[in-house]
Amino acid sequence: MSKILIDIGSTYFKVCEKDKIEQYFRNFERNIFDDFQNRCGDILSQYAKEDIHICSSANGGLSTLIIGLTHSFSLKYATNIAYNAGINIIDTVLYSHIDEYTPPLEQIDVVIIVGGIDGVENIFDEKLLHYIRQISYHNIVYVGSDKSHDFLKENIENIFIMQNIITDKLKVKGEELKSYLTNLYQQDIMGKEDIKQLYEFTANQIYSTPYIVNSSMGMMYETFDVADPFILIDIGGATTDIHYSRDLVIDNIVSESEYDRLVFKKLGVFKSRDSLVFSAKNNEYVYELLEYLNVTENILEEHSQNATRVLMLLSIFLVLYKTSLHHNLYVNLQLEKLNSIIFTGGITKILSQEDVDMIVKFFYKKLFNFNNIPTLILDKEYKIWTLTMLKGS
Amino acid sequence: MKVVTGVVGNDIHVVANRLIDISLQERGFDVFNLGVNTYLEEFVDAVIETDADVLLISSLNGEAEGWCRDLGILKNRFDLSKVVFMIGGNLSVGEVSIDEIIPKFKNYGFDLVSHQSDLNEGLDKLEAFLKERS
Numbered sequence A: 001m002s003k004i005l006i007d008i009g010s011t012y013f014k015v016c017e018k019d020k021i022e023q024y025f026r027n028f029e030r031n032i033f034d035d036f037q038n039r040c041g042d043i044l045s046q047y048a049k050e051d052i053h054i055c056s057s058a059n060g061g062l063s064t065l066i067i068g069l070t071h072s073f074s075l076k077y078a079t080n081i082a083y084n085a086g087i088n089i090i091d092t093v094l095y096s097h098i099d100e101y102t103p104p105l106e107q108i109d110v111v112i113i114v115g116g117i118d119g120v121e122n123i124f125d126e127k128l129l130h131y132i133r134q135i136s137y138h139n140i141v142y143v144g145s146d147k148s149h150d151f152l153k154e155n156i157e158n159i160f161i162m163q164n165i166i167t168d169k170l171k172v173k174g175e176e177l178k179s180y181l182t183n184l185y186q187q188d189i190m191g192k193e194d195i196k197q198l199y200e201f202t203a204n205q206i207y208s209t210p211y212i213v214n215s216s217m218g219m220m221y222e223t224f225d226v227a228d229p230f231i232l233i234d235i236g237g238a239t240t241d242i243h244y245s246r247d248l249v250i251d252n253i254v255s256e257s258e259y260d261r262l263v264f265k266k267l268g269v270f271k272s273r274d275s276l277v278f279s280a281k282n283n284e285y286v287y288e289l290l291e292y293l294n295v296t297e298n299i300l301e302e303h304s305q306n307a308t309r310v311l312m313l314l315s316i317f318l319v320l321y322k323t324s325l326h327h328n329l330y331v332n333l334q335l336e337k338l339n340s341i342i343f344t345g346g347i348t349k350i351l352s353q354e355d356v357d358m359i360v361k362f363f364y365k366k367l368f369n370f371n372n373i374p375t376l377i378l379d380k381e382y383k384i385w386t387l388t389m390l391k392g393s
Numbered sequence B: 001m002k003v004v005t006g007v008v009g010n011d012i013h014v015v016a017n018r019l020i021d022i023s024l025q026e027r028g029f030d031v032f033n034l035g036v037n038t039y040l041e042e043f044v045d046a047v048i049e050t051d052a053d054v055l056l057i058s059s060l061n062g063e064a065e066g067w068c069r070d071l072g073i074l075k076n077r078f079d080l081s082k083v084v085f086m087i088g089g090n091l092s093v094g095e096v097s098i099d100e101i102i103p104k105f106k107n108y109g110f111d112l113v114s115h116q117s118d119l120n121e122g123l124d125k126l127e128a129f130l131k132e133r134s
């Protein structure tokens, strides 16, 4: 019996049967379950629950607060692991300055505390406890030096202690934290009414879409004509994700994953349209770019098919721009080394090969003065999110 | 004893770095080598994460001054009073007198400064300094 794969996004449902992929624009008047049942109920009834696989990015994911000892190691490592686990919302607190941070008011799904290689003593003290008492959270975990275990267990109720993510050689080791966060995501889905109901359709676990996409990075060669190093840009309705080969980063993270993920929360074309436009208007190249695209600034206020197209092109330009320069982003990619770029998500349904060619050419010409650009691949059939789901089961 | 080492700034001269790593290990130090192209903030962060006793910075391409003059600011930000700071390599461009270089780098916050000198001599000095301190 064949399988059916479903991706519940913030703006679309995607349904993949054998070789055919259909996509349905969400009806926001209805909740996810009803909307989905209404559109796809007939198709689903033809499959056994075991053959239905669902992943979702619609519930926004977990919110995370990371408290770490330094920017270059603990915070960077934990942020990296959290992004790879599919988490979108990450706030960080540098422990030495913890008293200068205003504690967040909203509930946090998971607080991560990290610092020091094993053997390092007296890292955390009353300052940490004071801060923790002011925030509300569902889960709290510790992944730093073993010498702090006793202090934290004694003073923070329900703290969950895991293996240090910083090795004795100051490298990163994230598997345990990553699988913890991935599991938490599952539980979170189970807890959210909207998504919980989706388990009525499937007997399989519902995964987060970014997690599924990241897991498929190593399988890309089987399906696409890509050459390392490459990046994958997933522009959706609410967020934009970049998954990239680690070869593109110069830093001291030596991670066991070959491909990492980075999220831009505010560069989606539908749900975060306003901040995308804001970001575009503040970019030094925007007027040149609009002229190059043969449109005026007014297009940014329009709601036409062409406006969506222009916004998507801007979004591609902005994510490349933001990852390539020093922006205090936590990584910068060496895009001059890039061999291929794969595009996936809603944009592949609207942009043509010529469109992406044009925007990437503009980017490379302006920023690097290159006339040659990486090979560009449009994942029009959304093969990427089906790779892992088909393999893994 | 724990030592954090590496080459500061945009400096890719790696040979000395490998030698320093090996020599320090032979002398019984626990070495955290951040390699070439390391920023000052990363060095200080590594000292904090490992609770290192020594930070030993190399600079070969002549840009040491530009990359290290903010050490004082970083030292003020954290409690690093127990850490020994050392720098060595080619600390300036062209012929500059050692009498000018050493006070300058000491002023930035380095305890030991070694310009164009032999590595083993430098490490002997470091060990003597550590002994004296304890």
Ligand code: B12
Pocket (backbone or CB within 6 Å): B010, B011, B012, B013, B014, B015, B016, B019, B056, B057, B058, B059, B060, B061, B062, B063, B086, B087, B088, B089, B090, B091, B092, B093, B094, B114, B116, B117, B118, B119, B121, B122, B123
């Ligand atoms: C090989 C080399 C290169 C190679 C490096 C390859 C590599 N990945 O390592 C290449 C060709 C890439 C290169 C590039 C450049 N180089 Co070059 N390079 C050299 C060269 C010839 C040898 C360096 C070497 O490996 N020596 C062997 C090691 C073992 O010795 P060492 O580096 O001196 O280190 C010893 C001591 O200094 C000491 N030491 C080092 N650190 C420390 C720290 C402490 C605490 C202590 C106690 C001791 C210590 O111990 C080490 C072992 O004995 C030197 C000239 C020379 N003969 O030294 C120039 C030299 C270092 N380079 C120089 C320059 C200017 C450059 C460039 C800027 C040139 C350019 N314009 O492009 C670039 C810089 C690139 C960059 N971003 O860093 C200058 C530096 C000038 C200065 N400081 O005044 C030198 C001195 C040449 C010169 N005389 O002009 N270089």
